[in-house]
Amino acid sequence: MSAASEPSGSMREHKGTGMTNATTTADTPTPTRAIEIRALHKSFGDLQVLRGIDFTIDTGEVVCVIGPSGSGKSTLLRCTNLLEQPTQGQVLIAGTDITDPDVDIDRLRRRIGMVFQQFNLFAHLSVLDNLTIAQRRVLGRDKAEAVQVARQNLVRVGLADKEDSYPAQLSGGQQQRVAIARALSMGPELMLFDEPTSALDPELVGDVLAVMRGLADDGMTMMVVTHEMGFAREVADRVVFMDDGVIVEQGTPDEVLTNPRQPRTREFLARVLRPADTVTKS
Amino acid sequence: MTSSHTPVAAKAPAQAAPRPRLSPRRRRSMLRGAQYVVLAAAVIAVAVLADWHQLQQQFLELSVAKRMFPDLLTVALTNTVAYTLSGFGVGLVLGLIVALMRLSSVAPYRWLASFYIEVFRGLPALLIFIFIGVGIPLAFPGLAIPGGAYGQVAVALGLVAAAYMAETIRAGIQAVPRGQMEAARTLGMSHARAMWSIVIPQAFRIIVPPLTNELVLLFKDSSLVLFLGVSLQTRELTKFGRDLASETANTTPIFVAGLCYLLITVPLGYVVRRLEAGHAKAR
Numbered sequence A: 001m002s003a004a005s006e007p008s009g010s011m012r013e014h015k016g017t018g019m020t021n022a023t024t025t026a027d028t029p030t031p032t033r034a035i036e037i038r039a040l041h042k043s044f045g046d047l048q049v050l051r052g053i054d055f056t057i058d059t060g061e062v063v064c065v066i067g068p069s070g071s072g073k074s075t076l077l078r079c080t081n082l083l084e085q086p087t088q089g090q091v092l093i094a095g096t097d098i099t100d101p102d103v104d105i106d107r108l109r110r111r112i113g114m115v116f117q118q119f120n121l122f123a124h125l126s127v128l129d130n131l132t133i134a135q136r137r138v139l140g141r142d143k144a145e146a147v148q149v150a151r152q153n154l155v156r157v158g159l160a161d162k163e164d165s166y167p168a169q170l171s172g173g174q175q176q177r178v179a180i181a182r183a184l185s186m187g188p189e190l191m192l193f194d195e196p197t198s199a200l201d202p203e204l205v206g207d208v209l210a211v212m213r214g215l216a217d218d219g220m221t222m223m224v225v226t227h228e229m230g231f232a233r234e235v236a237d238r239v240v241f242m243d244d245g246v247i248v249e250q251g252t253p254d255e256v257l258t259n260p261r262q263p264r265t266r267e268f269l270a271r272v273l274r275p276a277d278t279v280t281k282s
Numbered sequence B: 001m002t003s004s005h006t007p008v009a010a011k012a013p014a015q016a017a018p019r020p021r022l023s024p025r026r027r028r029s030m031l032r033g034a035q036y037v038v039l040a041a042a043v044i045a046v047a048v049l050a051d052w053h054q055l056q057q058q059f060l061e062l063s064v065a066k067r068m069f070p071d072l073l074t075v076a077l078t079n080t081v082a083y084t085l086s087g088f089g090v091g092l093v094l095g096l097i098v099a100l101m102r103l104s105s106v107a108p109y110r111w112l113a114s115f116y117i118e119v120f121r122g123l124p125a126l127l128i129f130i131f132i133g134v135g136i137p138l139a140f141p142g143l144a145i146p147g148g149a150y151g152q153v154a155v156a157l158g159l160v161a162a163a164y165m166a167e168t169i170r171a172g173i174q175a176v177p178r179g180q181m182e183a184a185r186t187l188g189m190s191h192a193r194a195m196w197s198i199v200i201p202q203a204f205r206i207i208v209p210p211l212t213n214e215l216v217l218l219f220k221d222s223s224l225v226l227f228l229g230v231s232l233q234t235r236e237l238t239k240f241g242r243d244l245a246s247e248t249a250n251t252t253p254i255f256v257a258g259l260c261y262l263l264i265t266v267p268l269g270y271v272v273r274r275l276e277a278g279h280a281k282a283r
């Protein structure tokens, strides 16, 4: 039941060429599976955090994952790039099963950008060095090229004038935008966001969301764990509601956020949406 | 019930109160005054009773002090610095290796590292020096540590320092937030690359003060080379001072050698405190 039901050969071939030539991410004539997750289980000791997750994200799709605290959203995201090792099940990135021990996870992670709630900028490096270090050490780009790519991405997030600053000198919103630029500098095909605005002061949230909206408009495949219902409604192609380690409901923003079918979804939305300004953190 | 108790409770403090006593503030100031009196008495006693001429001849005899130059600087101090820095270098490299072993996911590496740390922190440094200087040549007659006395001291000091530094470095690595490693890994860095480029540089910033402290300790421990039987050319401050003291039957060389240590260790200690204060502020 495991390896038998793989995506069709043509899809795999297409992504196969994309793998060897990681810089070409733009030309995708037909929608393909960027992420496919099958029967994913994850336990920490006795605690079952993910209890059978099946879902897919197509190339170019923006999926927002919502759900109460502790429902396993971060764990799902972290299983997607193997920051957590799944207990059971498969995670396919562009057709490659990354839970296969033969897969070079470092090579694969280059193609998956990740943005954390706590930014995690390298505290000892300037903004520019934050953006160039992995390009140089991992992709082997020379300094001039790495700096050029870094500057392009700083422009993209609106922080071209901050390249010599250190993370501690930046506001939370600026740090998070640098973190996005850092991930983009690797030329990822796919971006994962784990509550990127939850640690921010309310007035700084907008800048970060604007950058993410721009990314979505440019066709980036994105999986976003968020409590920003407004963002989910406007930007997401699909909203996934998780509770207690399972996907309870998914569909268009309208289906899930406006006309939820499941009682648990309704309950959650009622709690989150009623006091309009307690949306940020649970 | 309450009415019968209250008068008793109210009477108790009233009985104690009337006795007149010194207020705590007055008592403190009187105590301080007494301390000044004792101090002044001690200073006067020393000034009157001490044989200043004798003391000056013993501890600060200029003619003896002059004989110490230039070897004091060109040989003794230079060697002390060389021994200390080489021991620090060996200790740093070895300590980093032991610290990484201590954090390894391979259990036997962790055991080995813990064993090393416990053994070398539990032994007197002098014993290690004697082991290196006397024990190894006895046990393995053919084997010689390259660099003569310099090599021996670097190894002996390094072995001791590594045990302390390993624990310091391990604590520093663990103090770097986990998100730093995770961010590096998500950018495609291997564990080793992320350790080397991201975690270790930040760990070392955290541990510069304790490492500088270790350097101060090594400066003092370098005097143990005394027990290795060094030649004229490899003498350091302590041995140099001692030799000259017995040669001239005068304490001045020891006194001057001591001043040389302080000239280095006191400023270093000051630097450590400045760094620590800076860190406290940055947190």
Ligand SMILES: Nc1ncnc2c1ncn2[C@@H]1O[C@H](COP(=O)(O)OP(=O)(O)OP(=O)(O)O)[C@@H](O)[C@H]1O
Residues within 6 Å of the ligand: A044, A047, A049, A067, A068, A069, A070, A071, A072, A073, A074, A075, A076
């Ligand atoms: N490394 C870990 N070890 C043990 N338990 C963990 C670990 N990581 C997460 N958990 C537990 O797994 C459960 C789900 O955590 P997860 O972080 O995925 O939730 P979440 O949906 O992201 O919640 P939040 O909205 O608060 O971020 C929680 O009960 C959490 O305590």
Ligand SMILES: [Mg+2]
Residues within 6 Å of the ligand: A073, A074, A075, A194, A195
């Ligand atoms: Mg989370």
